[in-house]
Amino acid sequence: MHPTIAPLRDEGAGGGVAPPVDDRTWTPSSWRARPAWQQPTWPDGDALAATSGELSALPPLVFAGEARALRSQLAAVGRGEAFLLQGGDCAETFAAFGADAIRDKLKVLLQMAVALTYGAQLPVVKVGRIAGQFAKPRSGDTETRDGVELPVYRGDAVNALEFSEEARTPDPHRLVQVYHQAAATLNLLRAFTRGGFADLERVQQWNQQFVAESPQGRRYEQLAEEITRALAFLKACGVDVENDPTFHTVDFWTSHEALLLEYEEALTRRDSLTGQWYDCSAHMLWIGERTRQLDGAHVEFLSGVGNPIGVKLGPKSTVDEVEELAARLNPEGELGRLTLISRMGAQHAGDRLPELVRAVRDRGLPVVWSCDPMHGNTFTSDNGFKTRHFEDVLTETRTFFAVHAEEGTVPGGIHVELTGEDVTECLGGAQEIVDGQLGTRYESACDPRLNNRQALEMAFQVAELLRTDESG
Numbered sequence: 001m002h003p004t005i006a007p008l009r010d011e012g013a014g015g016g017v018a019p020p021v022d023d024r025t026w027t028p029s030s031w032r033a034r035p036a037w038q039q040p041t042w043p044d045g046d047a048l049a050a051t052s053g054e055l056s057a058l059p060p061l062v063f064a065g066e067a068r069a070l071r072s073q074l075a076a077v078g079r080g081e082a083f084l085l086q087g088g089d090c091a092e093t094f095a096a097f098g099a100d101a102i103r104d105k106l107k108v109l110l111q112m113a114v115a116l117t118y119g120a121q122l123p124v125v126k127v128g129r130i131a132g133q134f135a136k137p138r139s140g141d142t143e144t145r146d147g148v149e150l151p152v153y154r155g156d157a158v159n160a161l162e163f164s165e166e167a168r169t170p171d172p173h174r175l176v177q178v179y180h181q182a183a184a185t186l187n188l189l190r191a192f193t194r195g196g197f198a199d200l201e202r203v204q205q206w207n208q209q210f211v212a213e214s215p216q217g218r219r220y221e222q223l224a225e226e227i228t229r230a231l232a233f234l235k236a237c238g239v240d241v242e243n244d245p246t247f248h249t250v251d252f253w254t255s256h257e258a259l260l261l262e263y264e265e266a267l268t269r270r271d272s273l274t275g276q277w278y279d280c281s282a283h284m285l286w287i288g289e290r291t292r293q294l295d296g297a298h299v300e301f302l303s304g305v306g307n308p309i310g311v312k313l314g315p316k317s318t319v320d321e322v323e324e325l326a327a328r329l330n331p332e333g334e335l336g337r338l339t340l341i342s343r344m345g346a347q348h349a350g351d352r353l354p355e356l357v358r359a360v361r362d363r364g365l366p367v368v369w370s371c372d373p374m375h376g377n378t379f380t381s382d383n384g385f386k387t388r389h390f391e392d393v394l395t396e397t398r399t400f401f402a403v404h405a406e407e408g409t410v411p412g413g414i415h416v417e418l419t420g421e422d423v424t425e426c427l428g429g430a431q432e433i434v435d436g437q438l439g440t441r442y443e444s445a446c447d448p449r450l451n452n453r454q455a456l457e458m459a460f461q462v463a464e465l466l467r468t469d470e471s472g
C-alpha cells in the first residue's frame, strides 16, 4: 500500500527543489513507494486489493498500437500540422450513463472539429474526456453541510455525490463499475465513429434541434451545407468519395486523469509487439495540477507507460518544474509523448505562460502546448453555483494564442469541459446565461461545463484565432 497522504490544497502541486532522478527500475507498481496525493481514504485495504486483482484479470480497454497512433498524431500537432481538441465531462457519472448522452457528447465534439477543420484548414485530433473520467482531485478532504462533515465527493469511481455517510464512504467496487461503463462507452464510440454516424455526409445531422435554432447553430448549418456541396463537387470530379474511408470514419481517442493509480496499474499491460508497458485504460492519460509533484506517485507511474500523456500546469508552475517534468516524463525527447496543458486563469495567463513557453522553446523540449481555459477560471456565483464565465474562458484562450504568436511557438490545442446537453452551468455566451439561470439545468457532478451552443461558439472563435495565427 502507498503511504498515508496529506491532501493538497487548491494551490497546485507547488514548487520545491526536484530530487535527483533515480535509476531504479520502473514497474507498474513502483509508484507505490512514492507519496500519492489526492487519494481517497479507502476504509478496507483488502477490498481495494481484491478489486485491483479483479481488474488485472479483465481485458484491456485500448490497445498499445492505438496509443502509438495517437502519439504520432500528437507529434503532427506539435509541428503545427494538426490541432488537438480534447473535451468532455469534468466527471462522468453512473447516473448519466446512456447511449443518448454518449452520442450527444460525440456530436458536439464532431461539430467543433468540423468548425475547426474547415475554419482553420487543419486536421483535428479528437480526444474525449470520456470512458474513464470518473475520479476527481478536490480542494478539500471533507464537505460540511448544516454542521455535518463528510468525506468530499471524489468522483463516481470513489463515492457517490449524495450527502450521506453511506454514499460518501469510498467503495473500491465502484472501480469495477467504472471499468464496465468505460468498456460499454468505448464500444459505442467505436461503433459510432466506424459504423457510419461520423460519416462526413451526415455532417448536418450532428446539429441538434435546440442548437440549430441558435446563431451558432445557423452558422454551423451553413458550414455543413458548404461541406455537403464540396463533397458533391469532389464526387462530380471523379473522386471516389463513397469508397474512401477518410470521408466516412473518424479517429476518436479516449482520455482521463490518471488519478487512482490502483485502477491504472491494474489496466497496465505489456505490449506483445514491443515489450513496452501501456496503460490500457485509455489512449491518453494526464496528470492533474494537484498531483504533478516531481517525486510523487503520479509522475512515477506515468513515466513508465508508453501512452501519450499530459500534465496540467497552473499559475504557480515554475520553469524548473516544467523542465524536470519533461526530463522525467519524456526523457527520450519524443514529440507527441508529452502535452503541457496550461490552465492559468484569464488573469494570470499573460504573466505566467510566456516564461514557461520561452524556456521550453529555448531548451528545445519537444512538447505539445494545449490550453485548458476552464480550471483557472472557476468561481462560486452569488447564488452558490460553482461556475465559469464564458468570456473568461475565451480571454484565456486568446491569451494562449497571443503568447504563442509572440514566442513563435505552436498553440497546439484546447482542453475543455463540455457536454452535448443544453445545460446552464457556465455564465455568458450568446445565450447570455446569468446567475439566476444557473439553477435551471445545472447537472454537473463537479465542474461547470460549456453547453452545446457555448462549445460550438468556442470552436468558431478558436478557428478564427487559428486562421489569424496562420496568416500572422
Ligand SMILES: O=C[C@H](O)[C@H](O)COP(=O)(O)O
Binding pocket: 010, 090, 136, 137, 138, 139, 140, 375, 446, 447
Ligand atoms: O475538476 C476538478 C475540480 O476543479 C476540482 O475537483 C476542484 O474542485 P473543488 O475546488 O470544488 O474541490
Ligand SMILES: C=C(OP(=O)(O)O)C(=O)O
Binding pocket: 090, 137, 257, 287, 288, 289, 290, 312, 313, 343, 372, 375, 447
Ligand atoms: C481537476 C481538473 O483539472 P486540474 O488538474 O487542471 O485542476 C480537471 O481536469 O477536471
Ligand SMILES: [Mn+2]
Binding pocket: 090, 091, 375, 417, 446, 447
Ligand atoms: Mn474539472
